[in-house]
Amino acid sequence: MDLLRFITAGSVDDGKSTLIGRLLYDSKSILTDQMEALEKQSKNKEEGAIDLALLTDGLRAEREQGITIDVAYKYFSTPRRKFIIADAPGHTQYTRNMVTGASNAQLMIILVDARNGIVEQTRRHSIIASLLNMPHVVVAVNKMDLVEFSQDVYNNIVIEYASFARSLGMKNIQYLPISALNGDNIVDPSLNTAWYDGPSLLQILETTSISSDVNLTHARMFVQYVIRPQIDELHDYRGYTGKIISGTYRIGDEIIILPAGISSRLTRIERNQQDVEEAVAGQSVILHLEDDIDISRGDVLVRKDHPPLLGQELEVLLCWMDSKPLRAGNRYLLQHNSRRVKSVVKEIEYRLDVNSLEKQADVEKAELNDIVRAKIKTASPLVYDLYKDLRANGGLILIDETSNVTVGACMIQE
Amino acid sequence: MIDYLDELESESIHILREVAGQFEKPALLFSGGKDSITMVHLALKAFRPGKFPFPLVHIDTGHNFSEALDYRDLLVHAIGEKLIVRKVEDTIKSKSLAEPKGKFASRNALQTYTLLDTIEEFGFDACIGGARRDEEKARAKERIFSVRDEFGQWDPKRQRPELWNIYNGKIQKGENVRVFPISNWTELDIWNYIRRENIKLPSIYFSHLREVIEHEGQLVAVSSFIKLEESDKVMNKNVRYRTVGDMTCTAAVESGASTVNDIINEIISTRTSERGETRIDDKLSEAAMEDRKKNGYF
Known part of the structure; x- marks a missing residue:
C-alpha cells in the first residue's frame, strides 16, 4: 500500500x-x-x-x-x-x-x-x-x-x-x-x-x-546532522544523516561534496540501524565516506553523474506570505532544505496577475499573497535544481530575520 | 513503490533530525503511551549509534497507571538515555494551585503549568511530542513545527506557512517550538507500525481484568484518584486502553484483544475514534482542545 x-x-x-x-x-x-x-x-x-x-x-x-x-x-x-x-x-x-x-x-x-x-x-x-x-x-x-x-x-x-x-x-x-x-x-x-x-x-x-513521479537518477542528499558518538569503540565513526530527496546511492559511488566541490567515495550506507547496499529517494539514511572531510549541516552529497546547479544568483517566482511588503533591496535569511544562507532580493521584475497571467512591470513591492518574479543574491552558494526539473531541490523559503517568520516561498526558475 | 509506513517513518526521522540540527536544547516529551514509545523507537533509528541529542522528559501528574511507570523506567534503562521527571504535585505545592475538584479530579490541565516551568528550568527551545493530526480537529490544523510564545500559547491565526519539507525553527529568546514528528500518522498506522517493528508496549494496552465503574457510557478504572459514589456499581471487566494518560481522564474499552493483531482487527471494525472513546476531557466543549492549546497545552 x-x-x-x-x-x-x-x-x-x-x-x-x-x-x-x-x-x-x-x-x-x-x-x-x-x-x-x-x-x-x-x-x-x-x-x-x-x-x-x-x-x-x-x-x-x-x-x-x-x-x-x-x-x-x-x-x-x-x-x-x-x-x-x-x-x-x-x-x-x-x-x-x-x-x-x-x-x-x-x-x-x-x-x-x-x-x-x-x-x-x-x-x-x-x-x-x-x-x-x-x-x-x-x-x-x-x-x-x-x-x-x-x-x-x-x-x-x-x-x-x-x-x-x-x-x-x-x-x-x-x-x-x-x-x-x-x-x-x-x-x-x-x-x-x-x-x-x-x-x-x-x-x-x-x-x-x-x-513514476519519483526521480531515481539525480542523487541529492542534504546533510541534516552529523553523528559522531563520543565513545572509544566508535571514535572513528562519522555518519552524515539526511533524507535522500532524489536519486539513488550505492556503496562505491563517487560522491561530490557541495558547495566545496571535494570528491570522495561512498563506503557505507545505514538505514534503520542496518547496513544496506543501496538507498533511494524518500529514504532517511546515514552515509559514510572514504575520506575524513569537514562536512556539516547544509552541505550536499551528490553523485558525479547528473550534477546540480551551483550559484549565488537566482531567478525565482516568489509567493509573498507576509503582511509587511517585500521591496527590492530587502534582506532575508534563505532556507533551502537544510541549508541556510543570508540573501538579498535584488530586483522585482514583474508581478504575475494570478487571475489573468498578465505580467505587470514596474512594481515597487510585493504585498501579501502576491506572486512576483524576482532576482535573489545569496551570501554563499546554493546547491540547487530548477523547480521544473526537480521540485524537491528547486523550492526554498525566505525568513524575516527580525520576526523569524516564513515570509516567502520561492520556486527557482533559472 | 514506497510503502506508506516506510514513507511515514522516513518523514518522522527527517523531522527528528531537523530538531537535532536546528535547536540548542531540545527535549522529547515522554508519557509512557504508545505514541511516545513509537517516538523513542524512531529516535533510535534517527540517531544510533550516537546518543539522543535530547533527554526524555516526563511531566508526571501523579495519577499514573503503575504499569506505564514501570515500562518507562525499564525502557530508559534499556536504551541508556537521560530521563527528567517533573511532578505536577510539586507545581501545585510551590505555586499554591487549586487541586481540581469533582468525581474525576483530573490534573490534565495543570500539566501545562509544570510543562512551562520545566521548559523554563532547563531552557528547552524545542519540545518534541507525539501528537497526531487525526486525533482531533484543532490538531488537524497545527503545523509540524508549532511556534509558541513565552507563555506556551498557540495562535492558530499566526502559524508559519510550512512548505515542501522545509521546517523553519527560528525563534526569539523565550519562545519555543513544539515539534510533532508523527503528525501524519493515524491510530491505525501506529498499530501497524508497532506490529511490523515488534515494539513492546505496557501491559494495559492489552486485555486484562480490572475493576471499573461506568460513567456516561465510558468505563473508568477504580483507583484512589477518583471518588466513588454510592450509586456507582463496581464491576470486574476485561478491558484494554487505547490511550494512556492520566488515570482520571482516560477511559478503558471492553475488549478481549490480547495481541497486537487482535487490537488491529478491533480498530478496523470499531466505529468510535480514539479520543472520543477514551478521553473524558475532550467532551467538555466543541473547542476544548483548541482552548487548551491556546493556553500552552500540547
Missing part, C-alpha cells in the same frame, strides 16, 4: 469541505462519535441535515464564519492506498495557504461549480497548480444535481478549461462530473450521469500512478 497526498481547491461555495466530508463518510472514515458531534453541531445551527463541511473546519472562528482559514489535514485509507488531504481555503487572501498545501501534494482536485463554470478562483487555483508543477490535476465539475446532470453543461466547462489549461502548459488533467452533496461519482459511478463512462473520483485517486 502506498501513500498519496492531495489538495482540494475551489472557490468559497464550490462545496470543497462537503466533498472531503463525503470522501471520509463514504470510505467509512467518519466514526460514530465524530458523527454524533456533527449532528449536535448541525442542530446547534438549526440546519437539520448533517453538515459534512463541519468535519474539516476545526477552528472556532471558522465554524462561526462558515469558512476555512487555514490548511487542515485529513486522513483516510482504502484497501489500495492511504490518503492525506490538505484542505486549503479558496479566498484570494489565503493564496499563501493554498501554495503551502500544494507544495507537498502530488495531486490537486479543482472543484468547479457546474452552475457558474470557470470563474476567477478556478483560474487562480489552476495557475497556482501550474506554478507549483502539480504532477496530477483532477477537474471535478460539482453540483451536477443542480443542472439536472446536463452533459452539455459539463462538456462546455471541460472545453473551456482544457483551452485555458493548454495556455498554462498543464498536463495530466482528468475531468469528471460529480455531486459531492449526494455522492454522485464519488465512490461508485452514478446512474445520473450515464453519459459519463470514466472512473469515479475515488477510483482516480486510487489508481493515479505516483511512482
